[in-house]
Amino acid sequence: MARIESGHMELDENYANIEDIRQRLIEMFEDEAKKKNIHVRYTFNVEHKHVMADVTKVEEIFVNILSNALKYTPSNGSVEVNVDELSCDEPGYMIVRTSTMDTGIGMSQEYLDKIFESFSRERMTSSKISGTGLGMAIVKKYVDLLGGTIDVKSVLGKGSTFIVTLKYKMADEKYYLNKQEENCEVDNAIFNGKHILLAEDNDLNAEIAQTILERAGLFVDRVKNGIECVNKVIENPVGTYDVILMDIQMPKMDGYKATCEIRNLQDKAKACIPIVAITANAFEEDKKKAIDAGMDGHIAKPINIEDLFVVLTDILNK
Structure with missing residues (x-):
């Protein structure tokens, strides 16, 4: 957070495969979901999978969101992640909307107004579930840095929905695959x-x-x-x-x-x-x-x- 606020945080864009990012996230939280018997459902509707992206920051955004979804969803609940490609007016670019919906404990409207503030935590849950209150503040900073948007909807006692939209420059798939082959030639x-x-x-x-x-x-x-x-x-x-x-x-x-x-x-x-x-x-x-x-x-x-x-x-x- 100190790096972000100091203005020293830079973008490091490289060739990436959006489906690879999704797969890493699935694998990362698979065991945690099983332990709590939480059903996690993913849908993936993206045509242009090869993009230029700062993978570290993109993954950090969704690691925080998914981590919270599983943390605040009781056992036997569910989490749904929908990844959809949207059209973009700018040639050579595409927009990806990722919606994460859970059946967790939800948040009050009062807290939603300050969810992206540093060290903010819902009063009724902060004493029961560990956390620093920095995760969503970092998510918002990263989304802004990447030129995207984030929207949050929540009903106390029923669950929350996080919608993140990010714009990516589309990459040449053949060039991407050639680079991957070069990296494997050892x-x-x-x-x-x-x-x-x-x-x-x-x-x-x-x-x-x-x-x-x-x-x-x-x-x-x-x-x-x-x-x-x-x-x-x-x-x-x-x-x-x-x-x-x-x-x-x-x-x-x-x-x-x-x-x-x-x-x-x-x-x-x-x-x-x-x-x-x-x-x-x-x-x-x-x-x-x-x-x-x-x-x-x-x-x-x-x-x-x-x-x-x-x-x-x-x-x-x-």
């Missing part, structure tokens, strides 16, 4: 015998990453914080590691600080080792911050295997 032979220094404090994340990397033929050393990472580079001979995969949020010393320490080493051969940021922050300004800190690439969590291998291939080919 020659694993380039990984054989290469050494990775993995800086990751979370044991499960480290185990997953290490398994993926080792199956591709890479050797992996793992450290748990920035200090250990810097010490590994200092203690071992030049050329021991071909790439460092650097988590950003780590105890004792974060990834940015560790990168700066390595870049300032007196041994210039060690100081220029390629470093790739691994972070849950996928915004464009986070990528810029990683590059400004001296990193050579940026991969968002959860790690997409294809993206990881594309970045590693690009670095190891240099």
Whole structure:
């Protein structure tokens, strides 16, 4: 929210498939719906699926809306999501309207008037259900940033409806598919015998990453914080590691600080080792911050295997 209000939030539009976004959202909330025995129904009526979009922000909008729908709908209730393509007067563009309807506890008219204010929460529910009161404020800011609209209707005790309309520039499907094929063309032979220094404090994340990397033929050393990472580079001979995969949020010393320490080493051969940021922050300004800190690439969590291998291939080919 601070980034948005400071005016530093930028759009990062890339080729995207609207149906892929929908599928990720379905998978994300499938287990939660089953636990509460909530019936979730999706309809998808979109002809032009390939668009230019800031996927991170679009998904954040609907993650918040769907999360609330499931959170505030009692067990055995229902949530319906309708995605429809609307005509657009501007050539080369299309409009997508996404309606999310639930049979939840609903909201009072008094609260609806301030639902998009920061830290606002319905008084009768705030003590029973956890939350920060920032979700809908962020949703509204993102919708505005993307040039869309959001409308909310609700009846106390009966449920709520959120209607979001977003305009997208239509993308060339053949170009999109060609880009996807290019991203998948990875020659694993380039990984054989290469050494990775993995800086990751979370044991499960480290185990997953290490398994993926080792199956591709890479050797992996793992450290748990920035200090250990810097010490590994200092203690071992030049050329021991071909790439460092650097988590950003780590105890004792974060990834940015560790990168700066390595870049300032007196041994210039060690100081220029390629470093790739691994972070849950996928915004464009986070990528810029990683590059400004001296990193050579940026991969968002959860790690997409294809993206990881594309970045590693690009670095190891240099």
